[in-house]
Amino acid sequence: VHGFNDYFFQEEMAERFAAEGYRFYAVDLRKYGRSILPNQKMNNVRSMDEYFADLDTALSIMRSEGCTRILLSGHSTGGLTVS
Numbered sequence: 001v002h003g004f005n006d007y008f009f010q011e012e013m014a015e016r017f018a019a020e021g022y023r024f025y026a027v028d029l030r031k032y033g034r035s036i037l038p039n040q041k042m043n044n045v046r047s048m049d050e051y052f053a054d055l056d057t058a059l060s061i062m063r064s065e066g067c068t069r070i071l072l073s074g075h076s077t078g079g080l081t082v083s
Contacts, residue, residue: 003076027058051081
């Protein structure tokens with residue numbers, strides 16, 4: 001999960017996870033990157049609770065695709081978000 005100003009993931013990190021046998025999922029949290037909707041202010045989130053739905057959806061997708069052991073990784077404020 002990305003931090004405040006890095007709403008993208010490094011291709012090299014994804015390749016390394018995949019090379020080690022892990023599935024890699026990158027999540028654009030709401031109001032960042034490709035997730036910004038018209039009339040939204042970028043990064044304008046007033047409570048960390050707003051991200052719970054994003055993480056719950058990502059986890060549901062992972063489980064539906066057969067993931068039984070999941071490691072969440074976050075950079076910067078993404079570490080706070082996944083915590």
